[in-house]
Amino acid sequence: MAAGDLVEFGKALGAGLAMGLGALGPGIGIGLLGAGAMQAIGRNPEATGQIQINMMLGIVFAEAVAIYALVAALIIKFV
């Protein structure tokens, strides 16, 4: 197996692991946020607008961590 193949293998494996493992945390986090928001809306349907706005803000932060993992995976694979 040539050295170039090993590098290619390493890159592919690294990119896959980076994105896969990096999506675990944010996935769970976004799920928890959604669950909290659903419960809050269930208790107080009149505040739905406010709850939705704050939930969206929280989801964007959790998703940012997943995006960091994606950027790392892209850099590993393509740079």
Place this chain on the structure above:
Amino acid sequence: MSDIMQPVMGEKGCLPGCMTGKGCLIYVVVVVIVGFLASKLPVAMPEIALPAEPVFTLPAVGFAVTNTLIATWLTMLLLIVGSILVTRNMGLVPGGLQNLVEWGLGVLLGLAESVAGERGRKFFPLVATIFIFLLVSNWMGILPGFASVGLIHEAPHGGHQAQQVSVLGLRVNILQAGEVGEHETGWTVFSFLRSAATDLNTPLALALISVLMTQVVGVQAQGLRYFSKFTPSFKDVLGLIVGPLETVGELAKIISFSFRLFGNVFAGEVLLAVLAFIVPYLVSVPFMGLELFVGLMQAFVFAMLTLVFMSMATMGHGSEGEEH
């Protein structure tokens, strides 16, 4: 079947906007035809280039003007010309376009004041500019032609094949969809325009401006006492750690601001390109909708975070208990 169609059936038959049996059939036929055409007109495998490609180089200074820089100029041109057109013949009772822009700015100002109180008015220009600039820049990056239309250059490793044709006597290279191996010299597209936030420089610049202005606003509100939050205090063990922790936190803000925006917009661009390659013309459409939403949310989050950090910088430690 009738009970399924009940919600969309009005008294006079189907309400506008719903899909009947015949409409569904037409939709399926269109999808099949487009899918057939898609297999005949292949899309080239996308070249994912992280750094922005230079379009031309200024000869005297040696400065390479990249496609993201041109997109930033285009955004600025759009905003400046739009502003001039809206504020021309400004009336006390606004009509038309001026009304629309005033409503938009009113919504933003209301949001700023709900987050930051009376100081929201002072922070509003920078925050609203960041929001409007990023919104226009992100949404412009979805237009056709961005990151796809350009001149082809020789790529040192990998790339696409090119075919030489003769056009009006000139020998011109046209890109083909086929690939060359990793160790051969292929061709790649240097597009004329590329969404501004896909180059790390733009989000980094905006993040630096944001964090710097936060410090400036903090000093304006609290004087030089503002910097006491970064220095360790020797009163107790916790005070020793909190100072450096805040400093690291400020630096981490720069990184997180820039990478959140860069990652979202760059990953969106890569996603659209790869999806267009996998299933041409069809699957890209809902993801364009996702790109619109993501562009809006990232602009909103950047501006809102700037506002929140500025508001926190002016408050200081003493008045934090008074808020609740």
